[in-house]
Amino acid sequence: MSHKLLLVEDDATTADYIAKGLEEEGFTVDRADNGRDGLFLATEAAHDAIILDRMLPGMDGLAVLAALRAAGIETPVMILSALATADERVKGLTSGSDDYLAKPFAFAELLARLRIMLRRRTNGQLPETRLACGNLEMDLLSRKVQRGGRSIDLQPREFRLLDYLLRHRDEVVTRTMLLEGVWDYHFDPGTNVIDVHISRLRRKIDEEGDTPLIHTVRGAGYRLSEKG
Numbered sequence: 001m002s003h004k005l006l007l008v009e010d011d012a013t014t015a016d017y018i019a020k021g022l023e024e025e026g027f028t029v030d031r032a033d034n035g036r037d038g039l040f041l042a043t044e045a046a047h048d049a050i051i052l053d054r055m056l057p058g059m060d061g062l063a064v065l066a067a068l069r070a071a072g073i074e075t076p077v078m079i080l081s082a083l084a085t086a087d088e089r090v091k092g093l094t095s096g097s098d099d100y101l102a103k104p105f106a107f108a109e110l111l112a113r114l115r116i117m118l119r120r121r122t123n124g125q126l127p128e129t130r131l132a133c134g135n136l137e138m139d140l141l142s143r144k145v146q147r148g149g150r151s152i153d154l155q156p157r158e159f160r161l162l163d164y165l166l167r168h169r170d171e172v173v174t175r176t177m178l179l180e181g182v183w184d185y186h187f188d189p190g191t192n193v194i195d196v197h198i199s200r201l202r203r204k205i206d207e208e209g210d211t212p213l214i215h216t217v218r219g220a221g222y223r224l225s226e227k228g
Helices: 011-025 033-044 062-069 086-094 107-123 154-169 174-180 192-207
Strands: 004-008 028-032 049-053 078-083 099-102 130-131 136-139 144-149 150-152 214-217 221-224
Touching: 004 011, 004 033, 011 028, 011 107, 028 033, 033 049, 033 062, 049 062, 049 107, 062 078, 078 086, 078 107, 086 099, 099 107, 130 154, 136 154, 154 174, 154 192, 154 221, 174 192, 174 221, 192 214
Parallel strands: 004 028, 004 049, 049 078, 078 099
Antiparallel strands: 130 136, 136 144, 144 150, 214 221
């Protein structure tokens, strides 16, 4: 299952840029454009991490952070801020944040810091970083996929689809499960988007001579399994 994040950022352009990049990397992103709504979402639903702008309308980012920590919510928080002085960084970190990233920033740096933060704070342990089924292996950190030593190049949505199938290996996953878990759809779009992506993924994973791993379960869905 992908990580669920909360992004609290009032600048729509910046928020769209971050959310799009994270979703392409397989994250699920909830969004708020002011401090009060951000605090509400952070307290009403569980998130794996929060990306929190420092200067927000309605309620300052540090005030949101202070309220979260006072409520006993220990979700990892990364502060984004145009205030880049050493004093401001120290203030942010001592207020209970786990990281502080100054604007402007490169998305690659935000992503790297986020993954480190998630590894560091997931129940005090390293999360599962490798998934496998037979000789098919996926490294969630390097985002590399191999089968029998052969490198497989996947598009972001294909990667997310395979991630989901691997986490549910040997189980039948329905179209509804895939729409919600991979596409974040809570309705049926009435298209063959799942079939198209399964077909593409199957061609990359199950080459000629390989034991098929992706199986169609007629009338039910799909299953990733060595068992057939």
